[in-house]
Amino acid sequence: MQTNQSAATAQTTANLIAELQSFGIRLADPKAGAASRRGGAGPSDHKAVTIDGVTVMVPIHTASAFDSPYSASAPAADGTCEVRRDGAAMGRISFPPQPRFYGLSTADGVPYSKIATLHGRDVLATTILQTCIRYQSRTKTCQFCAIGQSLAAGRTIAHKTPGQLAEVARAAVELDGVKHMVMTTGTPNATDRGAGVLCDSAAAVKAAVPLPIQGQCEPPDDDVWFTRMREAGIDSLGMHLEVVTPDLRARIMPGKASVPIERYMTAFEAAVPVFGRGQVSTYILAGLGDTREALLDISGRLVALGVYPFIVPFVPISGTPLEDHPSPSPEFMASVLGPLAQMLRDGGLSAEKVKAGCAKCGACSALSTFEKLAGEKLAAERETA
Ligand code: SF4
Numbered sequence: 001m002q003t004n005q006s007a008a009t010a011q012t013t014a015n016l017i018a019e020l021q022s023f024g025i026r027l028a029d030p031k032a033g034a035a036s037r038r039g040g041a042g043p044s045d046h047k048a049v050t051i052d053g054v055t056v057m058v059p060i061h062t063a064s065a066f067d068s069p070y071s072a073s074a075p076a077a078d079g080t081c082e083v084r085r086d087g088a089a090m091g092r093i094s095f096p097p098q099p100r101f102y103g104l105s106t107a108d109g110v111p112y113s114k115i116a117t118l119h120g121r122d123v124l125a126t127t128i129l130q131t132c133i134r135y136q137s138r139t140k141t142c143q144f145c146a147i148g149q150s151l152a153a154g155r156t157i158a159h160k161t162p163g164q165l166a167e168v169a170r171a172a173v174e175l176d177g178v179k180h181m182v183m184t185t186g187t188p189n190a191t192d193r194g195a196g197v198l199c200d201s202a203a204a205v206k207a208a209v210p211l212p213i214q215g216q217c218e219p220p221d222d223d224v225w226f227t228r229m230r231e232a233g234i235d236s237l238g239m240h241l242e243v244v245t246p247d248l249r250a251r252i253m254p255g256k257a258s259v260p261i262e263r264y265m266t267a268f269e270a271a272v273p274v275f276g277r278g279q280v281s282t283y284i285l286a287g288l289g290d291t292r293e294a295l296l297d298i299s300g301r302l303v304a305l306g307v308y309p310f311i312v313p314f315v316p317i318s319g320t321p322l323e324d325h326p327s328p329s330p331e332f333m334a335s336v337l338g339p340l341a342q343m344l345r346d347g348g349l350s351a352e353k354v355k356a357g358c359a360k361c362g363a364c365s366a367l368s369t370f371e372k373l374a375g376e377k378l379a380a381e382r383e384t385a
Helices: 002-023 147-152 162-176 195-208 224-232 246-252 261-275 292-305 330-346 367-384
Strands: 046-051 054-059 070-072 081-085 088-093 117-119 123-127 180-184 213-216 236-238 280-286 307-313
Touching: 002 046, 002 054, 002 070, 002 307, 002 330, 002 367, 046 088, 123 162, 162 195, 180 195, 195 213, 195 224, 224 261, 236 261, 261 280, 261 292, 280 292, 280 330, 292 307, 292 330, 307 330, 307 367, 330 367
Parallel strands: 123 180, 180 213, 213 236, 236 280, 280 307
Antiparallel strands: 046 054, 070 081, 081 088, 117 123
8 A cells, every 4th residue: 555655746747847848937936046047068958856855957938838837836934935827826846056166266266156056955966168069160069959059148167177177166066065066068070079078177186086977978979088087086987879769860860960870889899887877878859750669679778788868858958949849748757758758667777876976866857766766666566566
């Protein structure tokens, strides 16, 4: 009975997360909690929200969020807000507080918040190089990316030095208890594709504070970089496919698609023995045209290699060519994440076992909640058998 009840609760939470991530939410007080994220590399235009103890990113600056059936009241005295769907009460949410390290600046006057930001509840995230060879012209740019926008708006700096990253990481651990760090980077060249700058940055952070680190880059041209990154202190590695159907990749990310999927697969094969099974992951944006079958097919191949496919719903970012492209429906996400969670379970991979990074944070997707649901269902079946 206990197990059936927790399975039902997990199902309700998973459904609510999938709905909020698809529709977004209208906030009575947009300033509540930690500042929302706008522009930058990777997913953006959303805010960290805690639902039933799970912190996820929910769109708030997108066109669909302005029309969302979901709204949240201003925070009550206990910091929680009532969520309503079309006026009907659905439960309460809260927001992680603004991190304390945001109040500090380096000796030469750079605010720490321009060097790294808090993601989810306890993740420190930085984009080391805020420039990218793929972002030079609109014909090469990944159409979902806003890496240049936050730089143009003065919300970040172009190159975070190893010393600056180490200083901010130490403060974020000491003042805000961050648990792991994500280092991503714009792609600086067509050779190491960012692996070198990840090595320098990770070594400096690890010398300052024992924080688990995920490095994120395109597959480098030489697999020796995997050993170098591991030796520099990178615990987990992300090489992000984003889109998995070749002609869609060529259309949506013409520059990045010059590194074909098969190179990603050989890179995954070489990286897993270095970092360990389940410590290499890839980030895939559902809702850009890949079918459910294409997403699940490649996930099967990835899990077999020991790679964690972190599938997230696409969130359009204002100012990008895809700003009007809708997020996938909650039904589509559930039809992908349910079987994927089962696949991860069968393959012995889980978000919990990842040492650092997006798959561990999980805030951009309901996947880790579906993983828990798969576990609860299995336990319930065993109990009734
Ligand atoms: S899943 Fe990754 S990109 Fe999303 S909030 Fe967490 S660390 Fe940031």
